[in-house]
Amino acid sequence: MNFALWTPLAVPVVLAVLSLTGGARPLGRLGPIASSAAVLLSGLLLVAAVLGGQVPTLGGGLLRADALSAYMLTVVGAVGLVSTWGGLGHTEKAPGRFAGSYDALISVFLAAMSLAVLADNIGLMWAAVEATTITTAFLVGHHRTRSSLEAAWKYVILGSVGVAIALLGIVLIYAASRGTGEPTLSWLVLSRTDLPLDPALIRAGGALAVLGFATKAGLAPMHSWLPDAHSQAPAPVSGLMSGVLLAVALYAILRIQTITDAVIGPDFLRVMLSVGGLLSLFVAAALLIRQRDFKRMLAYSSIEHMGMMAVGAAIGPAALPAVLLYMLGHGLTKATLFVLSGRILEVEGTPRIDDVRALLVRRPGLAVPWLIAMAALVGFPPFSIFFSEVGIIVAGFGTGMGVVVGIALVLLLVIFAALTRLTVAMTIGAPAAAPGTDPAGAALPGTDPAGTVAVPVRATPDRSAHGPRLPLILALATTAVVAFIAEPVGTLLARAAAVLGGAQ
């Protein structure tokens, strides 16, 4: 099963090279999808291996797939597939000259994320995370407009500065491991509880590493790049970044947390993650109240969900399965929403919520999946985010973090109300009467309490989905049922959480 460790790295890179050089455009465009599929398949193979009790390793232990890595790889693959497949319609509009590099960069981006989750070395993990910044920089700036250039600049500066701080932390952790005689960055070694690591260095290193990765994870106050980058990037890229890149960064935080918890106990990072999580929720709430742009709305919602996951991470082992499930649920839902937002942007030509009205009447093909995905995003069952949130909150009260979770609930309510208001503003309502239609048909609001009268159809509603439907249906269906699959998903999550809990 060890080959599944290099396939998610090698296949996308090969496909990227093909995309760059490939003359056969229609086939080349499938490159990112093939890459995602490769990652997903490798992930599933590794999951099977892990559930069978194996721990595949490669390169002298440099690459290693425990339950957590296998799970994360699957999430990367699944979200990648939804984003790239769902974004198929999109790339057709891309400038032809850059289409090849666009596809290639997405493939490399996927490879970098795969490397980040498969590396057993936190240094390598860092390098992979930094590589994601490099690959996505041009993707964010893909549209070559003023705003996309601005977003890309901010993204690169803030992202690499943040990740640099993480490097400083990792250096300190490495320094702390010198006391063991054999300095190492292997996560497996560092997370052993019996190592004589220097607590002061681990504390500082852990704190700085978490702070640095928090930048990529979009946790406040390091989140500033996120709304800009997510709103300017092409929709599939936004989906990938929001859906998995943030989760991968959180994965890095979880790995670091395991190391520090073993040495200095959970309290220190618990406080830090709680503060970060609550601050993220606060920032998301504050900026969603009067949000005007639907892609930015989704971006702030990502900050919110990452904040909630950070709170879950702060709670510790009791909430970890919920956090991991959250990553999958949020990834798939957010990828769907970004893909849809891309399509809405394309057909409506504006990202402003005020300019997109009555979508449900005019374009049910886009509005219906949008509403379903929004329901999933704000945490309605049967979608898995509901279970994750409930799991985190119940675990929080059980761990004595009632106050933190209570504040989180208040902020979640504000966010819920704001998101609902914005979504309703976009989708619900009667369209403005088009010129040339019968004015008598425009029923005055409030004159018809029965609700049984049909408004004369003004124009044929646009039922087209403006792109492939299947990936979106698959994504939503997966989030809807995944929370009920106790076997094998439940076992996998339990094992993955056990990895972080220190048990092996």
Added chain:
Amino acid sequence: MIPAIAIALLQLVLFVFLSPLLIGVMRQVRARLEGRAGSGIWQPWRDVRKLVAKDPVRAADSSWMLAAGPVTLLASSLLLCVLLPLVGTLPLPLVPSDLFVIVSMMLIGVVALALVGLDAGTAFGGMGSSRHMTVAALVEPTLLLAVYALSIPAGTSTLSLIVETRLQNPAVIISPVSLLAMVALAIAIMAETSRLPIDNPSTHLELTMLHEAMVLEASGRDLAWLELGSWLKLAALLGLLSNLILPWGVLTDFSLPGVLVGLGAVTAKILLLGVALSVGEVFLAKVRLFRVPELLAGSFALALLAVTASYLVA
């Protein structure tokens, strides 16, 4: 059980005859006090007879409510006469004279009257109905609380048992709690039966009418039932009030002399109270409609005071 049913029927028959007489007496007393000759104490009887023998005229747009409403009002008043402890306090099995049942019974009549007022489709009927229901809504708490206060010493909400307790233990009657409650109850009954100062029963001026406005469109036997129902209600409630103030003479164990005494006592008490009421009304003016709630709020306060006092003081 048989004696209880017998007493109930006796009360029914007695009050059907007594209530027009009571109205006649009250009108006559008032007329004399105002220096008029009056139409005699049997005039209400003659009115009823005359109305029954007339063709009722109904509005084209009215519904069955105009026919059913008066009968319902009459039925509710008749049931009131059956259930209240007037001649005797023998409770009927399965249908004791429960305070809450009695009040609901009475409210059915109130609702029927209000709907009759609305059904005619005129401005007056609606006005009367609206005012009537407003007053009824505000009276109900007072009525319930006042009787609740009286029920506390008896430990039951059955009116016959309350009257019996007062008969056996007259000290209860003049206790402060009881006095407060009686005043509150008296005001509530005045409002409930559309007497001064809440409503002027002899007026036909649109600004002051409550009851009369609702029956404007009724005619013939419909009007007869409405009038008879209202009179019966007044008589029954006055009977209850008098039995609460002066419980003596009420029959508690069935015996023929007891029945006669009971009949005589309740007739005398009701007529006496009626005369007192109409004497009082001569000296009263109707209060403005929007001052009525203040009056009712006052009586409500008295009743509430009575209840809490009976728990905390007594």
Added chain:
Amino acid sequence: MFDTVFPQLIGLCTGALLLTSALMVWRHSLLASIRLLSVQGFALAALVAVIGLEEGEAEVIIVSVLVLLVKGMALPWVLAHETRATTRTDEAPRLNPTAGLLTVALLTILSYVVASRLLSGDTSISAHAAPIGLAMVLIGFLLLVTRRQAGSQLIGFLVLDNGIATVAFLTSGGVPLFLELGISLDVLLVVVILYVFAGRMRNKFGNTDIDQLRKLHD
């Protein structure tokens, strides 16, 4: 003999590092900053070499050469090339030089405090010099926060990165070689990307003033 020279050499190198960083906050001219960055790269390479000699590891010498090539020569050259293309090479920082230098002093003190807590058990010379690295990180950050030109921000980023490298070499003798290569490559790529973006910015706006990137908000 080397045992006595070693601390002095370390002190010299780290002193040069701190001095160049502080000077960069002081100077406004982009080209001057780039020259200082180049000097800093040389100092860092020297530091690595000293540590490598002291520990006798050949691997570290290779790293030293690498650092010299990348940080001392390649990157400054790229930057200078980019800067010459811009019309404005002067900078009007958001913080005046006096305040900037004072802040540098405060940040350096903070670094010493932090480092003294972290390395309380470690009495080696290199550990004593580690605060300098931390101070460089903070100064780099300060440059990023206060400078308006794209080029200056790049320089700030590089100072920050140099600081991290300094800490790495002083506290732990550097990270494993393959990682060092990876890290260097990453940094190089970031600089290249920023360089490209700065070029695009110049094409679009005619200058590289970061302040005009205010279109995306709330």
Added chain:
Amino acid sequence: MTPVEAGMLGQVALLAAAVASALLVPSARWRSRVSGILCALLAAAGVVTGAIALSGGRGALTIPTTLPMDPLVLSPDRLGGLVMVVVSVVGVLASLFGIGSARVASASRTAWASMAVFLFGMQLVPAATDVVSFLLFWEIMTLGSTALLLAHHATRGTVASALVWYSAMSQLSFFFVLAGFAVLAGATGGTGFAALATLDPSSWQASLAFVLLLLGFGGKAELVPLHVWVPRVLPEAPGHVAAAMSGAMVNIGVYGALLVCVRLLPNGPAWWGVLIMALGAVSALYGILQASVASNLKVLLAYSTTENMGLVFLGLGASVLLRGDHATGAADAALLAALLLMVSHAAFKATLFLGAGAVARSTREMNLDRLGGLGSRMPWTAGAFGAAALGAAALPVTSGFVAEWMLLQALVHGSRVGGEVVSVTSSVAMPLAVAVIALTAGLALLTFVKAYGIAFLARPRSAQATAAREVPLIMRIPLIIGALLVIGLGLLPGPLTVALASAVGPAFTPDVRTIGLAGVDARGIDVVLDPTTFVALAALVLLPVLAAILISARRHPTRVSPLPWAGGGSRLRPRMQYTATSYAEPLVRVFDDVLRPTRDVEVTHVGESRYLVERVHVEQTVSDVIETRFYRPVLGLAQRFGVLARRAQNGSIHRYLSYSFVALLVVLIVVSL
């Protein structure tokens, strides 16, 4: 497989069938028929399952879940079975009524699919035996009801605002419930109700959880101050949806409160009871006051729900308080009264809303000021609505009366046991509660006299009302069933009360028997009520009257005249009748301080004359004080904050970098401390 398990699986299967048919049947008419019948069957399955559970049948379904927590088990107990029956019966009526709506919005795919989801969630909430499955079905219910509203978006602009309010307030309730359960779970270490019930009710966690849960469930039960969505949402929903929401969904809120007070934390401290009573009393008074001045029929009914739920909670609170005072008999009676009220409210409110739906269908008008005279035009609807209105006004012989009677009896008998005052708290609380109930009942009387009298009696006030026609048979059937339920439960309270008493066992064992034909005998407080005897007595006294009428009618037949007296005038037009607004005018004046009406009087003079008036236009609106004084300022503050918060994200990269820089410095300082 036990019958209960089969019933629950049947509901799952019927849900799938109903959703599939809603999505797949292309014609709106046939979609309404097929999905409507499947929804009715889904609800009927709920009735059967609930009835079996109520009679003691057991069975458990386990929902698999990915997360490691206590198993998610569905296994309705007697109380759950009772609530399941109640909501499902309303579900059957609403589904049948919905079949009649073949027009686009009510018959859309979304409408029927979400109707099925809504009913399904609602019916299975009472089956949950652990926190997570409870919350799961709770949210499914919320999702279904939200989507139901969504289905009507195209017809009216006001739906959007109603939708936002509804979602936000539902989520608020949900978070309260979630937090409350989480506190309990945190304190006991499990998520099963059996585990939660092990918590000592006197601990602070129990009290905290109690307050949170009370707010959450109170919100679902439309209690003040979480009721603000009610008058916005229910008028927007079509009749059968409003019936399902107001007749059935509120019962889930009551069920939650019962779950807390009967199952999880019985024997809580007395102040819990006082708190519930206060919440209930305020809701009852506020709700009925708003209802009594409302001119929109659906708004009136919506506020009346707040009133009735307030009374239910008042009863529940009284039972908690009295149990704390060891007045067990009265406490049991109060609990039974709360349950009776819940059941009867479901019956009459569903019927009332269906009636309103029928009126809306025939007239497209919900403003009472423009209705009138429907009694002769829609006799079936009028009859059913009238019977239900009697129930809502708690007049004999309806289910509403029995419930209110029981509640008053419990309160009156509660403060003394054996002649001794049980506690000062009770001595103050009980009379106040009686006063509140009495005032509420009085205002309810006025409200429903107004609703029925203005809408169905007198002359039509608009052309639509004149042209109204009776609704089709399929819509009449649920109306009639509903009316029969209201009267039937009122006539036969004995068996019902005995069943209710068994539902709250084994924790509590109220001593009630059936007496007479089907009367109720509450042994605990020694009172009896037999409505059938009562009806017989009424028939008896009416016999002579009816005989007199028959004789008189033969001799003096009724004459019909267009305007018999007409107040002495001859040009009496329907517009001159009292309207709903003028009907409530005296009350508005009396309760001026609470209702805060705003009046706009616009006088148009004839030409230049100051004395001749051509037209007077009066407009009066009564505001929801809680909304204007509490929610509006809070929302305004949030909006202002939202504008302010934009500055934090003003686009300057230097600002963003300094956020990171400050965070780094803070972390460094904290680390070195």
